Amino acid sequence: MRHCNIPIFIPHLGCPYDCIYCDQKKISAQIKAPDDQEILPIIDQHLATIVRPAEIEAAFFGGSFTAIRPDLQENYLRLVQPYIKQGLIQGIRISTRPDCIDDQVLELLHRYGVTTIELGVQSLDNEVLRQSGRIYTAEEVERSSGLIKSGGFQLGIQLMVGLPGDNYDRDLATARRTVALAPQMVRIYPTLVLAGTKLEQMWQDGKYQALTLEEAVPVCRDMLLQFAKAGIPVIRMGLYPGEELRKEGTVMAGPFHPSFGELVEQAVFREQAIMAVRLYQQHFAHGEHLTLCINERDLSKLLGKKRSNLISIQHSLGLQGLNVITFRHEERDWIGIGNDPAGVDKFVLTRSEFLNSPNETSCRRQDFQAQKTNLSSDLYTGGPVFVSKETGDKRI
Numbered sequence: 272m273r274h275c276n277i278p279i280f281i282p283h284l285g286c287p288y289d290c291i292y293c294d295q296k297k298i299s300a301q302i303k304a305p306d307d308q309e310i311l312p313i314i315d316q317h318l319a320t321i322v323r324p325a326e327i328e329a330a331f332f333g334g335s336f337t338a339i340r341p342d343l344q345e346n347y348l349r350l351v352q353p354y355i356k357q358g359l360i361q362g363i364r365i366s367t368r369p370d371c372i373d374d375q376v377l378e379l380l381h382r383y384g385v386t387t388i389e390l391g392v393q394s395l396d397n398e399v400l401r402q403s404g405r406i407y408t409a410e411e412v413e414r415s416s417g418l419i420k421s422g423g424f425q426l427g428i429q430l431m432v433g434l435p436g437d438n439y440d441r442d443l444a445t446a447r448r449t450v451a452l453a454p455q456m457v458r459i460y461p462t463l464v465l466a467g468t469k470l471e472q473m474w475q476d477g478k479y480q481a482l483t484l485e486e487a488v489p490v491c492r493d494m495l496l497q498f499a500k501a502g503i504p505v506i507r508m509g510l511y512p513g514e515e516l517r518k519e520g521t522v523m524a525g526p527f528h529p530s531f532g533e534l535v536e537q538a539v540f541r542e543q544a545i546m547a548v549r550l551y552q553q554h555f556a557h558g559e560h561l562t563l564c565i566n567e568r569d570l571s572k573l574l575g576k577k578r579s580n581l582i583s584i585q586h587s588l589g590l591q592g593l594n595v596i597t598f599r600h601e602e603r604d605w606i607g608i609g610n611d612p613a614g615v616d617k618f619v620l621t622r623s624e625f626l627n628s629p630n631e632t633s634c635r636r637q638d639f640q641a642q643k644t645n646l647s648s649d650l651y652t653g654g655p656v657f658v659s660k661e662t663g664d665k666r667i
């Protein structure tokens with residue numbers, strides 16, 4: 272069933288810490304935490320617009336919920352109880368720090384029907400945590416994750432890439448260590464330099480260099496692939512591009528993009544398409560004019576903005592022409608290939624085959640389940656798209 276969060280932001284409330292990158296007030300676009308009179312209308316407004324059927328959680332985001340005074344926590348949680356009793360809301364989600372979890376805290380959350388706990392972990396590298404002012408260690412994260420899971424809660428892990436002291440290998444190691452925690456979901460945020468933070472000062476002083484968009488996308492792509500391989504959904508990549516974040520002078524540096532997650536998905540499709548073409552050429556036929564087949568709902572991820580992804584795939588493989596045919600199909604994330612634009616005989620590389628083939632040179636024919644498949648012609652929904660190698664023009 273579709274999942275829906277009703278977000279209730281409680282910026283910086285109860286947080287005695289000062290992580291170098293954090294300006295919660297800007298991220299959550301609010302000056303103060305909402306009071307009781309504001310929270311109920313937020314819930315009612317969302318409930319009025321959510322399309323059913325849906326599993327709905329009231330989600331207290333923004334601060335470190337379990338660092339708030341227990342009586343305030345109870346006050347917030349109590350407000351949601353009538354909705355849970357009426358069956359309008361199925362649970363409560365909170366976000367907090369890994370070092371603000373213990374048995375007593377979990378007992379209170381359990382009593383009020385909290386179902387999901389998202390931990391702002393950011394990194395599982397102790398040096399990165401230290402340089403970012405996070406205070407706790409990776410071992411503490413493992414301990415609190417264990418408590419959350421054995422307490423019967425759903426566990427979410429929030430990670431950041433591009434923190435001080437961070438690099439590609441450390442991010443990938445963090446992803447591997449996160450997989451071992453077996454969370455139910457992950458979010459990945461590239462570090463942004465926000466005005467007024469300690470990180471901004473470091474950046475101004477030349478002590479911190481922010482990731483570029485071109486650097487952040489491949490890191491997140493490879494982390495995403497690790498999570499996908501382990502069957503762990505990544506439910507968000509990149510900060511929500513709210514009005515406050517888009518205001519001039521808010522983001523001083525860093526890989527900010529309003530559709531960051533889409534860019535990462537496009538990068539995954541690019542890699543998968545390149546592998547599919549190489550395997551096709553290796554095992555079935557060579558050809559400088561190929562036709563890619565794809566679920567119509569994945570088309571934008573394959574094409575990229577102004578077909579930049581497709582052009583890049585075409586150029587990196589030295590193809591003269593690349594057609595795309597879309598199919599209406601239940602399965603997502605597969606790429607079919609043929610050199611017949613009519614779309615009859617196809618080689619198909621699914622996402623799981625792609626994920627389980629570590630690299631194309633180690634991918635022998637018997638190592639993957641790619642099939643030479645007939646995609647039935649009644650699934651055909653679109654005309655071929657021709658991308659000119661020279662101009663990138665599209666002809667349908």
Ligand code: SF4
Pocket residue numbers: 283286287288289290293294295333334335368391
């Ligand atoms: S713990 Fe969270 S809210 Fe507190 S300073 Fe760090 S990032 Fe900001």
